[in-house]
Amino acid sequence: MAEEFEQLRRLGAKHAFIVDSVFNSTPGHVAEICEAVLRRGAKISWSCFLRPQGLTAELMKLMARAGLTHIEFGSDSLCDEVLASYRKGLCFDDLRHSSEMAAREKIEYCHFLICGGPGETKETLEKSFENSRHLPEAVFMAVVGMRIYPGTDVSRRAVAEGMLAPDADLLEPAYYLSPDLTTEAVFERLQEFSRRSPSWIPGDPGRGYARIIERLRQRGAVGPLWAYFRIAQRLWPRPGADRSLR
Numbered sequence: 001m002a003e004e005f006e007q008l009r010r011l012g013a014k015h016a017f018i019v020d021s022v023f024n025s026t027p028g029h030v031a032e033i034c035e036a037v038l039r040r041g042a043k044i045s046w047s048c049f050l051r052p053q054g055l056t057a058e059l060m061k062l063m064a065r066a067g068l069t070h071i072e073f074g075s076d077s078l079c080d081e082v083l084a085s086y087r088k089g090l091c092f093d094d095l096r097h098s099s100e101m102a103a104r105e106k107i108e109y110c111h112f113l114i115c116g117g118p119g120e121t122k123e124t125l126e127k128s129f130e131n132s133r134h135l136p137e138a139v140f141m142a143v144v145g146m147r148i149y150p151g152t153d154v155s156r157r158a159v160a161e162g163m164l165a166p167d168a169d170l171l172e173p174a175y176y177l178s179p180d181l182t183t184e185a186v187f188e189r190l191q192e193f194s195r196r197s198p199s200w201i202p203g204d205p206g207r208g209y210a211r212i213i214e215r216l217r218q219r220g221a222v223g224p225l226w227a228y229f230r231i232a233q234r235l236w237p238r239p240g241a242d243r244s245l246r
Contacts, residue, residue, distance in 0.1 A: 001033050005067075006042035015222035018048035021074065025051065027059055034066035045069045047224055052098035052111075053090040064105040070224050071102055071109040077120075078111065078128035078135075085119025086146075087153075092131055099135040110139040110226045116186045117146035118157060120178040125186065129193045132200070139226050140200045142193075144186045145175030201229050 001018070008016055024030050037043055047070035073095070077083050080091050095111065102109045111132075115125060132140055148155050150170050158164035158176050168174065177183060190202035216228055 002036035002040050002042050005037055005044055005046070006040050009042055009044045013044060014220075015069075016044060016046040017224075018046060021049045023048050023050060024055065024059075027054060027056070031059060031062055034062045037066040043067045045222065047072065049074060050098070051090075053094045055098050055101060057101050057104070060101040060105050060107070064107055068107055070227060071107055072224065073098065073109060073111045075111040076114045076117070077124070078113070078131040078140075079124040082117070082119050082124050082128070086114075086117060096131075096134055099138055103136040108137070108139075108223075108227050110141055110224070111135070113140055113142040114146050115142050115190060116144050116177045116181050116183070118154065118176065118178065120186075121180050122185070122189070125189050129196075129200075132193075132197065138199060139229075140193075141226055142190050142200065142202045144183050144190070144203075145177045148174045148176050201226060 005016060043066060045067050048068065049072050052073045052075055075095050076086050076088060078092055078095060083091060099109060099111075113128065115128075132138065146154060148158055148164065148170060154176050155164065155170070158174070159166050161179060163176070163179075164174060177186070187202065190200065194200040194202055212228070221228065
């Protein structure tokens with residue numbers, strides 16, 4: 001990757017995104033990459049996916065030195081009960097610790113959330129929102145429902161609960177939603193969260209925001225779109241938005 005960064009820098013690239021969803025599954029590998037980037041002088045700004053667990057202050061500091069400016073955490077929920085139901089193998093304290101380390105290094109970060117999956121209730125949604133107040137400078141990208149894939153526990157649960165036909169091929173996307181909730185109720189709750197905190201971005205930010213981003217890109221702005229959505233939402237709060245990023 002260090003060699004690729006060096007090549008990108010020579011070609012004039014200003015920013016790169018590492019799309020490996022398990023990038024930090026081996027922390028030592030991440031450290032080796034960052035050290036190689038620094039040795040080569042191939043430093044450009046970059047973003048990546050990170051699992052919000054097993055990170056250390058030393059590794060976060062090293063990544064920042066190597067050019068990391070934005071992190072996307074695949075957290076899925078900010079509530080321990082839902083994290084357990086999703087079998088994430090982590091808890092809110094992991095999310096908070098990872099967030100605090102990123103904030104200390106002035107790395108912008110976002111938590112992507114799946115709202116309404118197995119075990120979700122109105123109470124757990126509210127718990128996620130309350131916990132979000134403890135994550136400094138975070139952005140929260142929230143979608144409604146969990147994508148169902150063949151042969152998974154979620155697909156078997158959806159069949160057992162009567163929301164999916166046993167012979168569904170799932171070539172067309174289907175989404176699991178907790179029987180205790182409706183899409184409308186979850187989205188309305190997320191919209192309420194966004195009115196109480198501009199760091200919550202539910203669903204598609206819409207055409208107006210897209211035009212703003214296009215103008216920013218034309219002026220040389222780089223990095224993930226959510227960093228700009230947060231700024232735009234603080235300046236121009238949305239009365240409504242599309243219900244999904246799908």
